[in-house]
Amino acid sequence: MDSVLIDVVTGDRPAVLDITGRVAAFCAGRGDGLVHVFVPHATCGVAIFETGAGSDVDLLASLDTLFPRDDRWRHRHGSPGHGADHVMPAIVAPAISVPVIAGSLALGTWQSITIVDPNGDNPKRRVRLSFLRG
């Protein structure tokens, strides 16, 4: 298994970061297998969906509805409502795998691989990419 850690910048506000190009570059020339995308952070997730047509904003708004940033959370560290960020990865998991065929991601036309980071207090993140020949 080949595995690398890459640095990404998700910024100081809740964000969805499209990393499809970087995952594709990692897979290029590798033949057939699975690429595994993992964020080693407790307040991030990985999602595959359409970006650039409003759904990234829609997802962040939905997460705020599902996990309101109020005082309900037992987890009390960080900014007000930050407890919501710590529940999110149970729902938007920090790991996903994508098939790779002849070195190319076998994504659908409208699918992008993204890092979902509702936590504006950690603008820099790392992502682990691993390739399994299977």
Added chain:
Amino acid sequence: MDSVLIDVVTGDRPAVLDITGRVAAFCAGRGDGLVHVFVPHATCGVAIFETGAGSDVDLLASLDTLFPRDDRWRHRHGSPGHGADHVMPAIVAPAISVPVIAGSLALGTWQSITIVDPNGDNPKRRVRLSFLRG
């Protein structure tokens, strides 16, 4: 890695399609490994849960509650409320892996592998099945 694309029909209404039999057929005779199930579509997910005792209807109803089909969505293409379909795959991801032991799916008694497709505008879908010997 052996990988195939299969055609499925999810129909013109929101649907949960049980594909356990087709995944099992793909794995038969392959020994030990992981089977990876992936939908290359931006408005579908893969879920493993019990079908046939009401929970498939319950899941579609829950998704309508979690992601209401109203005018809240920035994504404005397609039918009214269709923006909800584009957020769903962040929560019901388009990829999952299942252990295979001696060519058989190592599922629990009540688990089925399903395609969750809330989008009635795309009645035909494809599913990629990949087998990794590990």
Added chain:
Amino acid sequence: MDSVLIDVVTGDRPAVLDITGRVAAFCAGRGDGLVHVFVPHATCGVAIFETGAGSDVDLLASLDTLFPRDDRWRHRHGSPGHGADHVMPAIVAPAISVPVIAGSLALGTWQSITIVDPNGDNPKRRVRLSFLRG
């Protein structure tokens, strides 16, 4: 692929069980690869998030909000509201993979691997751990 079934006790109330130590023990000495964690049960999920600072309680409370234990469910077996437990695995999936580097889980500092079991009627569960060299 090496694969084992381990027994865990989630108890007779909704619970989040941290199994990081047991997964780490399974991976020790194995080199580089992916460990796949799978629960062969229809009312459990696997989540990676921070435990021990309140978020496990927060997650169970969130699940009760997202999937209320009332009479809305078509699934009518078991305790009142038990239909909610059967929808949960579509959202908190029963499978996840984690990179393993030189025999160690490549988790972030605050990440734990957990079994999420909202169903108090099944205090004993099994978890399948599988290692892929990739």
